[in-house]
Amino acid sequence: xxxxxxxxxxxxxxxxxxxxxxxxxxxxxxxxxxxxxxxxxxxxxxxxxxxxxxxxxxxxxxxxxxxxxxxxxxxxxxxxxxxxxxxxxxxxxxxxxxxxxxxxxxxxxxxxxxxxxxxxxxxxxxxxxxxxxxxxxxxxxxxxxxxxxxxxxxxxxxxxxxxxxxxxxxxxxxxxxxxxxxxxxxxxxxxxxxxxxxxxxxxxxxxxxxxxxxxxxxxxxxxxxxxxxxxxxxxxxxxxxxxxxxxxxxxxxxxxxxxxxxxxxxxx
Amino acid sequence: xxxxxxxxxxxxxxxxxxxxxxxxxxxxxxxxxxxxxxxxxxxxxxxxxxxxxxxxxxxxxxxxxxxxxxxxxxxxxxxxxxxxxxxxxxxxxxxxxxxxxxxxxxxxxxxxxxxxxxxxxxxxxxxxxxxxxxxxxxxxxxxxxxxxxxxxxxxxxxxxxxxxxxxxxxxxxxxxxxxxxxxxxxxxxxxxxxxxxxxxxxxxxxxxxxxxxxxxxxxxxxxxxxxxxxxxxxxxxxxxxxxxxxxxxxxxxxxxxxxxxxxxxxxxxxx
Numbered sequence: 387x388x389x390x391x392x393x394x395x396x397x398x399x400x401x402x403x404x405x406x407x408x409x410x411x412x413x414x415x416x417x418x419x420x421x422x423x424x425x426x427x428x429x430x431x432x433x434x435x436x437x438x439x440x441x442x443x444x445x446x447x448x449x450x451x452x453x454x455x456x457x458x459x460x461x462x463x464x465x466x467x468x469x470x471x472x473x474x475x476x477x478x479x480x481x482x483x484x485x486x487x488x489x490x491x492x493x494x495x496x497x498x499x500x501x502x503x504x505x506x507x508x509x510x511x512x513x514x515x516x517x518x519x520x521x522x523x524x525x526x527x528x529x530x531x532x533x534x535x536x537x538x539x540x541x542x543x544x545x546x547x548x549x550x551x552x553x554x555x556x557x558x559x560x561x562x563x564x565x566x567x568x569x570x571x572x573x574x575x576x577x578x579x580x581x582x583x584x585x586x587x588x589x590x591x592x593x594x595x596x597x598x599x600x601x602x603x604x605x606x607x608x609x610x611x612x613x614x615x616x617x618x619x620x621x622x623x624x625x626x627x628x629x630x631x632x633x634x635x636x637x638x639x640x641x642x643x644x645x646x647x648x649x650x651x652x653x654x
Numbered sequence: 655x656x657x658x659x660x661x662x663x664x665x666x667x668x669x670x671x672x673x674x675x676x677x678x679x680x681x682x683x684x685x686x687x688x689x690x691x692x693x694x695x696x697x698x699x700x701x702x703x704x705x706x707x708x709x710x711x712x713x714x715x716x717x718x719x720x721x722x723x724x725x726x727x728x729x730x731x732x733x734x735x736x737x738x739x740x741x742x743x744x745x746x747x748x749x750x751x752x753x754x755x756x757x758x759x760x761x762x763x764x765x766x767x768x769x770x771x772x773x774x775x776x777x778x779x780x781x782x783x784x785x786x787x788x789x790x791x792x793x794x795x796x797x798x799x800x801x802x803x804x805x806x807x808x809x810x811x812x813x814x815x816x817x818x819x820x821x822x823x824x825x826x827x828x829x830x831x832x833x834x835x836x837x838x839x840x841x842x843x844x845x846x847x848x849x850x851x852x853x854x855x856x857x858x859x860x861x862x863x864x865x866x867x868x869x870x871x872x873x874x875x876x877x878x879x880x881x882x883x884x885x886x887x888x889x890x891x892x893x894x895x896x897x898x899x900x901x902x903x904x905x906x907x908x909x910x911x912x913x914x915x916x917x918x919x920x921x922x923x924x925x
Contacts, residue, residue: 389831392726392730393730393733396726396727396730397727397730397731397743400723400727400802401746403723403799403802404746404747404750404799404802404803405746406765407758407761407762407764407765407799408750408753408758408761410761410764410765410771411757411760411761411764414764422764422767422769422770422771422774423769423770423771423774423775424774463663463664463667464664466660466661466663466664467661467663467664467665469660470658470660470661470664485668485672485673486668488672488673488676489672491856491905491909492676492902492905493856493857493859493860493861493877493901493905494857494860494861495860495861495862495877495880495881495898496679496860496880496898496901496902497675499679499880499881499884499891499894499895499898500675500676500678500679500898501671501675502884503675503678503679503682503891503895504670504671504674504675504678507678523671524671526667526671527667527671527672530664530667584752588752588753588754588755590754590755590756590863591862591863594885595884595885605754605756608754608756608757608760609756609863612756612760612763612867613867617764620757620760621764624757624760624761627753627754627757628753628757631749631752631753631754632749634752635745635748635749635752639745
């Protein structure tokens, strides 16, 4: 009995701790004045101002483009790599999974500066400058390991007999890939895509180091806004981004649910 | 050879943007402006001993706070019997993981600020404005806040993987709940604790955003120090790389320790 009470208290305080700041910011996004203490009235004013702000819209568009392109490219490259890695011998597999972990384990700041150094070197050769492409390259680099991490165990879990059956029945390896392998990992491909998109869309640190003066992603813009302290507008932006994250998460959960179902169908 | 064509993009990408940059950072750490070999920058790290110790202390406290909150929570979460409620709680924990780190840090700024909500509430009770922002407390609090979900998830998954028969056996043999927790659940969830601690420790220690936004310049930590070598007015990639090399060395040690623990754990399970 006492355990139940302690457990309830524990749940209450953890969720209070996690959600109080988020909810407070969201409430003050609808405040009529700039005050951070008194809620003086309800308004959508800050949201309208946000939509009028060209810098915000431009940065949002940049982040969206980056997210979409980098998630597609990293999913394609990562999936192709996973298909090969599963066929390797144990030591080689071990080597590649460890290599894959480097960007995940390494601290963002170190990943950021190391990418900045190599990109500087490459840009010196091709005579380019920091901007869209440098950020795109770094986003693919940080999101690809997550794709491999999501896809690799699923490819391993495909029954090899099914693949053999397809080959025995006269499918070429390419047809087998498109007719058997890809459909059986499709739900996980979708979650890898979403994962890669969210890594790219949320990233601040790595983009901060690899972006140029002419190109801003949304988090980089938010950082400069936070430093200049334009609060109500950031609150509104926070609310929108939070809702977006929530929608993506709900979508992923629904997808996983479907994924489990389709897997069941497949094995039957 | 033909078969490997579709594997090449990944290999080239990893070589060019993961392996090469890491090597460049390590090499830069041992070079000076004239690209000649020197230990000067590595030795210079000693001069920043105070900042490093400070970062490690802050990070250790934040990690400990995370662990103290996360362990009981994960334990109770694994005991929830209602599956829908359990799933709902897990989603509630993952939502902050999917929201932007920068925005979560910012949300504490509005609360802790001099004219922020906390002081506003305290004013009602006639308690004078307290200064939390720009102090170590703010940094540690926000570090713990930002990375708490990353501590909960691995611990929860380790606890929920424990075979319930083992727990029942221990209870049948007369152990009470506290004894079961101490001798069965805690030892069997070490792998979760170790991976949670290493994730949180590494992410906290090198975060430059949190001390930058909540430290107010007086609390420079190692992440901010590295950042200032590359982005500030003092452009010194050689010293910055030396610091980064030192830090990567630290990460490798932490990971080696955590891997060792994980191996021991699985061996014990097999026995």
